[in-house]
Amino acid sequence: MTLGKRGKQSTLAAFSYSLLLITSAALMPYAVFAQKSYQALTNVISLLDSPEQYFDKAIVVDGYFVGFHHDALYFSKDHAELRISSYAINVLDDSDTEEGSLSFSSCNGEWVQLSGTFIKAQQPGISYAQGRLVIDSAMLHKNGDICWQRTTPSFLERQK
Helix, strand or coil, X not given: CCCCXXXXXHHHHHHHHHHHHHHHHHHCCHHHHCXXXXXXXXXXXXXXXXXXXXXXXXXXXXXXEECCCCCEEECCHHHHXXXXXXXXXXXXXXXXXXXXCHXXXXXXXXXXXXXXXXXXXXXXXXXXXXXEEEEEEEEECCCCCEEEECCCCCHHHHHC
């Protein structure tokens, strides 16, 4: 059987497409196949005012993210610039490396929407932080781009 020029191109295209699909499936990030439904859309003030209403719930929250020393989601850019921690919630991405962390992403110093699970702080009542947000993903408000996404299960998911 002899393939003409079009037959060879068609066969090569089909092979390339198959290879692309196989490679894509193998490299598919964790977050794509671990879809989660979120139970509440809230804000930083609500989380600070009534944290117990959100404990162990999958939530979506907007705020101004500042990372590095203590990752926090602030109620506003002004609160973030002045580091007024009483208007912020703690954020935990539990990344394996600094380079893969939320702090080192394009989310840092930006108005974002974080999606994750709000959990009790390890020692509630001892500090201002009554809870922490274990994040799954972050989206920049300025353009709607995902600026960080979990690629491995969080410690919460590994405990299940």
